[in-house]
Amino acid sequence: MTVLDGLRGCARTLDPGYFALVMATGIVSIGMHLHGLTTVSAALLLVSAVAYVVLLALTGWRLVRFRDEVRTDLTDASRAFGFFTFVAGSNVLGIRLTMDGWHSTAAVLLAAAAATWLVLGYVIPWTAVLGTRRRPVIAKANGSWFVWVVAAQSVALAAATLEPVYDDLRRPLSLVAVFAWSVGLFLYAAAGVFVAARMMQYPLRPVDLTPSYWVSMGAAAITVVAGSRIVAMESAPMVDATRGLVAGLVVVFWAFATWLLPALVAAGWWRHRTHRIRLRYEPGLWSIVFPLGMYGVAGIYLAEADELPWVGVVGRTELWVAVTVWAAVFAAMLVHLWRTVLRPRPATVGR
Numbered sequence: 629m630t631v632l633d634g635l636r637g638c639a640r641t642l643d644p645g646y647f648a649l650v651m652a653t654g655i656v657s658i659g660m661h662l663h664g665l666t667t668v669s670a671a672l673l674l675v676s677a678v679a680y681v682v683l684l685a686l687t688g689w690r691l692v693r694f695r696d697e698v699r700t701d702l703t704d705a706s707r708a709f710g711f712f713t714f715v716a717g718s719n720v721l722g723i724r725l726t727m728d729g730w731h732s733t734a735a736v737l738l739a740a741a742a743a744t745w746l747v748l749g750y751v752i753p754w755t756a757v758l759g760t761r762r763r764p765v766i767a768k769a770n771g772s773w774f775v776w777v778v779a780a781q782s783v784a785l786a787a788a789t790l791e792p793v794y795d796d797l798r799r800p801l802s803l804v805a806v807f808a809w810s811v812g813l814f815l816y817a818a819a820g821v822f823v824a825a826r827m828m829q830y831p832l833r834p835v836d837l838t839p840s841y842w843v844s845m846g847a848a849a850i851t852v853v854a855g856s857r858i859v860a861m862e863s864a865p866m867v868d869a870t871r872g873l874v875a876g877l878v879v880v881f882w883a884f885a886t887w888l889l890p891a892l893v894a895a896g897w898w899r900h901r902t903h904r905i906r907l908r909y910e911p912g913l914w915s916i917v918f919p920l921g922m923y924g925v926a927g928i929y930l931a932e933a934d935e936l937p938w939v940g941v942v943g944r945t946e947l948w949v950a951v952t953v954w955a956a957v958f959a960a961m962l963v964h965l966w967r968t969v970l971r972p973r974p975a976t977v978g979r
Contacts, residue, residue, distance in 0.1 A: 634969035639689040643911040644701050645710025645772060645840075649961075650680045650717035652917035654724050656954050659925050659947045661727050673724055675958075680721055687714070705768035708756035711748055712779035715741045716850075719782035723789050731793045738786040742804065745779050752776075769826040771841035771915070773819040778843065778918075780812035781850040788857035802864035809854050809874070816847055834903035839912040842892055846919030848885035852878045852926040856933035875934060882930050882939065885923055909960040917957055920950035 657672035690698055701707045722737035757765050787805040791798055823844070855878035861867045900907050927943015930936060 631970060635686075638969060639686045640694045640697055642683075642686050642690050643710060644707055645713045645775065645915070646683055646911045647680075647713035647717035648710075648775075648911065648914035648918055650676050650683065651713060651720050651778075652914045652921060652954060652957075653679060654717070654720035655918055655921035655925060656947075656950055657724050658720070658727070659921055659928075659950065661724070662925065662928050663944065663947070669724075670728075673728070676721055676724065680717060683717075702752065702755045703760050703762075705756040705760065705762075705765050706770055706772070708752045709772045709775050711752060712745070712775040715745045715748070715779035716775065716782040718744075719786040722786050726789050726793070731790065734786065735790060735794075738783070738790060741779075741786070742783050742808075745783055745808075748779075749776070766822060766826050767830050769822040770836075770838065771823065771843045773823060774816070774840075774843040774847040777812050777815045777819055777847040778850055780808050780815055781847070781854045784809035784812065785850065785854040785857055788854060788861055791861055798862060799864050799866075802858075802861055802867050805854070805858050805861070806866040806870055806874075809851070809858060810870075812847075812851060812854070813877070816851065819847075820844070834899045834905050837895055837899045839910070839915045841895065842916045842919045845885050845888040845892060846915070846922050848881045848888065849919060849922040849926040851881045852885065853922065853929050855881070856926075856929040859933045878930060879934060879936075882926060885926065886942075889923065909957070909964040913957045913960070917950060917954045920953055921947065924948075924950050 653672055653676040657669045657676060660666075660669035660672060663669075701711070718737045718741035722734035722741070725737075726734045762768075784805045784807075787801045787808065791801040791805065794801065823841075855874045858867060859871055859875045859878070899905050924943045924945075924947030927939045927941075927946065931938075931940025931943065
């Protein structure tokens, strides 16, 4: 097998949620930047940007050459919501670029991500949930459904981040930020209801408890970050009307994310230690790294927005856990790519 064959296989079988790699690397880069470790942050930014370009190329290849596989993913309720990682990955990368003054690039990424979020927000619920003949759909509900929430909140966060940069667009950006953040709240409630119903009505085997369930915590954490940025925004009609409500709810969501963290660790222990399910590399592992990084950043921003210094200490400490997990998953990914894509295997010669 040649490298080209390996790349073709990657494009054909590409996980819709693979942009979680960009999300995870980008948020850890943001955390390191907030820590003042600019060199480490810049290196992570480079990795995130390269990953984004490569995944964009593979996704385009897949859309052109492997449309049947894309169609299958769009109608599979257990995988379709992974497409929203493109939205969140674009915005997280844009937010990190804003920190280095790449405002125009971040604005383009926000525009593309917001448009994609709006389109997928109607297409995926129809193709994967309402329009599919497979019943019951709720049996396929899993943690990846929370990526829809993350996508909405990433739009809100990117808009709030760019709001101080463009004076002429302050009001439209504040409108987008508050709108997307509010929609994200309702989507979180909806995803939570469906996933909880699936857990109560159908057996939850250890093999079913995939890393995607960590996104429930990541969705709560990014809600905190986006809300904290909205609270810090300049006066605007939409911001003034919701500032007090947002300030209170971000504390509630931070508390809930904190409560979820030990439960998710315990679930992982139950899956891998108690039931001996082998821990190996899979794209879903980035769904663990992103929530860990976002939780750390959430603590830092919440501490500034609501004057809670002890929350900032928790966030900065936990951020190092995210860095450690990122390094482990990234190393595992490189080994996986070397074995499956980059190392050509000699073709078998028939006799």
